[in-house]
Amino acid sequence: xxxSDVNTEKRIMEAARVVFLRKGMEGSRMQEIADEAxxxxxLLHYYFRSKERLFEAIFRETLQQAVPxxxxxxxxxxxxxxxxxxxxxxYNEMLRRNxxxxxxxxxxxxxxxxxxxxxxxxxxxxxxxxxRQILDEIDRGEVRPLNPLHLMVNMIxxxxxxxxxxxxMQHIFFDDDEAxxxxxxxxRNEEVASFINNSIRNR
Amino acid sequence: xxxSDVNTEKRIMEAARVVFLRKGMEGSRMQEIADEAxxxxxLLHYYFRSKERLFEAIFRETLQQAVPxxxxxxxxxxxxxxxxxxxxxxYNEMLRRNxxxxxxxxxxxxxxxxxxxxxxxxxxxxxxxxxRQILDEIDRGEVRPLNPLHLMVNMIxxxxxxxxxxxxMQHIFFDDDEAxxxxxxxxRNEEVASFINNSIRNR
DNA sequence: TCCATATTTTACCGAATTGTTTAACCAATT
DNA sequence: AATTGGTTAAACAATTCGGTAAAATATGGA
Numbered sequence: 001x002x003x004s005d006v007n008t009e010k011r012i013m014e015a016a017r018v019v020f021l022r023k024g025m026e027g028s029r030m031q032e033i034a035d036e037a038x039x040x041x042x043l044l045h046y047y048f049r050s051k052e053r054l055f056e057a058i059f060r061e062t063l064q065q066a067v068p069x070x071x072x073x074x075x076x077x078x079x080x081x082x083x084x085x086x087x088x089x090x091y092n093e094m095l096r097r098n099x100x101x102x103x104x105x106x107x108x109x110x111x112x113x114x115x116x117x118x119x120x121x122x123x124x125x126x127x128x129x130x131x132r133q134i135l136d137e138i139d140r141g142e143v144r145p146l147n148p149l150h151l152m153v154n155m156i157x158x159x160x161x162x163x164x165x166x167x168x169m170q171h172i173f174f175d176d177d178e179a180x181x182x183x184x185x186x187x188r189n190e191e192v193a194s195f196i197n198n199s200i201r202n203r
Numbered sequence: 204x205x206x207s208d209v210n211t212e213k214r215i216m217e218a219a220r221v222v223f224l225r226k227g228m229e230g231s232r233m234q235e236i237a238d239e240a241x242x243x244x245x246l247l248h249y250y251f252r253s254k255e256r257l258f259e260a261i262f263r264e265t266l267q268q269a270v271p272x273x274x275x276x277x278x279x280x281x282x283x284x285x286x287x288x289x290x291x292x293x294y295n296e297m298l299r300r301n302x303x304x305x306x307x308x309x310x311x312x313x314x315x316x317x318x319x320x321x322x323x324x325x326x327x328x329x330x331x332x333x334x335r336q337i338l339d340e341i342d343r344g345e346v347r348p349l350n351p352l353h354l355m356v357n358m359i360x361x362x363x364x365x366x367x368x369x370x371x372m373q374h375i376f377f378d379d380d381e382a383x384x385x386x387x388x389x390x391r392n393e394e395v396a397s398f399i400n401n402s403i404r405n406r
Numbered sequence: 407t408c409c410a411t412a413t414t415t416t417a418c419c420g421a422a423t424t425g426t427t428t429a430a431c432c433a434a435t436t
Numbered sequence: 437a438a439t440t441g442g443t444t445a446a447a448c449a450a451t452t453c454g455g456t457a458a459a460a461t462a463t464g465g466a
Contacts, residue, residue, distance in 0.1 A: 008442080026229040027314065030424065040444050045425060100313075107310045109370045110225060110303070117374030125375060144401070149376060149387070150394045154361055156368075161360030164367065167312045171320030172328060173352060184352070191353045198347070199402030211413085233454065243415060248455060 009047055011037045016058050021100040024107050025055050059108060060119065066101050067123040069094045075129040080137050081201070084155065085193040091159045092189050102164045127152060144202040151200065158192045212250055214240045216261065223261050224303040227310050228254075262311060263322065269304050270326040272297045278332040283340050284404070287358065288396040294362045295392050305367045330355060347405040354403065361395045 015037035019028045030051055034041040048054035070091040078086065095102070109116045127149075134148035162169065162185060174180040218240035222231045233254055237244040251257035273294040281289065298305070312319045330352075337351035365372065365388060377383040 022313065024227070024229070024310070024313075026227070029422090041424095042426085042445080043443065046442085049425090051424070103309055103313050105371075106306055106367050107227065107313075109368075110227075110306050110310075111230065113370035114374070114379075117370050117379075120371055121375050127376070146398075147390070147394065150391065150398070153365060153372065153391075154395075154398060157360045157364030158357055160368075161364055162356060164309050165312075165359075165363075167316035167320050168308075168323055169356065171317070172324050173330070176317075176320075187350070188353065188356075191350065192357075195349075195353070195357055195402050199398050203406065232452090244454090245416085245456080246414065249413075252455090254454065 008037075008039065008043070012039070012044060012047055012054075013058065013061070016054050017062070020055060020058050021062070021104045024104070025051075025111070028055075059116075062101060062104065063119055063123050066094065066098065066105075067120060067125060071123075071125050075126060080133060080143065081197045083133075084196050087155060088159055088193045088196070089189055091156075092185070092192075095159065095163045096185065099163045099166065102160045106164065138202075141202055143200050146200060151196075155196060158195065159188075162188060211242065211246070214242070215247060215250055215257075216264070219257050219261050220265070223258060224265070224307045227307070228258050228314065231258075262319075265301075265304060265307065266322055266326050269297065269301065269308075270323065270328060274326075274328050278329060283336060283346065284400050286336075287399050290358060291362055291396045291399070292392055294359075295388070295395070298362065298366045299388065302366045302369065305363045309367065341405075344405055346403050349403060354399075358399060361398065362391075365391060 012033070016028075016033050019033045019036055028051075030044055031041055033054075034044050037044075044054065048057060070087065073083065073087055073090060076083070105116070130152065131148040134143060134146075134151060137143040138145055166181065169184075170176060170178065170181040174184065215236070219231075219236045222236045222239055231254075233247055234244050236257075237247055240247075247257065251260060273290065276286065276290055276293060279286070308319070308323075333355065334351040337346060337349075337354060340346040341348055369384065373379060373381065373384040377387070
């Protein structure tokens with residue numbers, strides 16, 4: 001019994017994840033999630049009392065999955081230019097597996113900014129080490145003088161944006177050709193890293 | 204009669220804009236829009252037959268306001284590095300006045316990608332001229348060899364992202380200090396332009 | 407002043423949706 | 437066989453919300 005218990009909860013979570021990420025909290029219907037999970041609507045309320053709670057669970061899980069993935073690398077002991085390559089590579093990889101996360105988070109962020117922002121902060125993000133490294137490299141003359149915070153924002157922006165704006169870009173630039181867009185995305189792996197490194201390298 | 208007509212319609216549009224941009228189509232309530240406009244709910248339906256139509260009007264207006272503003276400059280006859288400065292400056296300016304537009308568009312884009320993307324394309328966006336200029340500059344040796352499409356995406360990403368992710372960044376990096384974040388945003392004007400130009404200049 | 411038209415209010419309807427309840431069912435455990 | 441707990445089905449309650457009808461009020465012109 002317990003095995004089916006665990007499986008069902010997992011199935012519900014997966015189904016809810018699919019629906020919520022695509023349609024957001026208000027846009028999603030409990031019935032739709034039940035259908036997606038192949039179960040009864042009453043069972044949703046049996047496992048997660050309310051839509052609110054189910055959503056909370058999904059949102060928390062999504063953040064915990066997404067944030068550490070790209071944060072961790074920033075604190076490791078790697079030469080700066082190589083670190084930036086690794087960061088964009090891993091971050092892009094994560095986004096390629098979960099392309100809907102950014103849009104999802106952003107939308108919920110508009111609904112209740114303080115709550116979401118708090119959850120993200122609690123997710124263990126720590127820019128301090130990276131900032132220190134950048135300042136060091138500037139001292140050593142490897143990196144041109146710049147504000148490390150802007151650099152961090154730039155790095156994230158360059159990775160995230162193509163996923164957030166995918167439908168526009170795919171339509172305007174690629175005439176709705178999905179394969180073409182995927183090709184474009186995989187090019188960005190290297191493109192973004194060299195774009196950043198070219199910009200910050202001192203000469 | 205006509206004077207109050209125009210004023211009321213305008214009031215409704217403004218109210219709907221505020222609510223829709225913050226909460227999206229499904230997240231918004233007609234009653235809330237009516238309250239915001241200081242009128243009765245029935246009057247909304249008198250001016251705009253349905254929620255759908257009202258939303259459509261707001262969305263169209265929003266796009267027409269946002270898109271040409273930053274597109275036009277890309278086609279003008281300006282030296283490339285200067286053009287990038289002007290682009291980031293104007294684009295940032297527009298976003299500073301309408302910080303909610305990117306998140307709004309992105310969310311609606313997820314709801315009905317083809318419809319929205321079509322509307323944007325119809326808004327008169329034309330990357331061809333800019334792409335040609337970049338290729339020319341590469342030929343002339345002013346710009347290092349790169350894919351102009353990636354450059355365009357990078358330019359937009361660097362401008363837009365801080366507005367989309369504002370609540371997170373303001374909380375994590377600035378401890379919810381609004382003034383601090385605004386300061387950061389205005390720094391980006393110059394920061395982004397030099398970040399790009401440093402990256403693409405040939406040496 | 408009085409009429410016609412535009413605008414506003416009030417009250418309400420119907421559909422959709424969340425959440426609950428109840429009874430039955432099934433499968434594994436004891 | 438009896439028990440237990442996950443599961444289903446169906447109906448229902450409660451609420452929210454978009455939309456409408458109709459009466460009331462204001463406004464400008466004859």
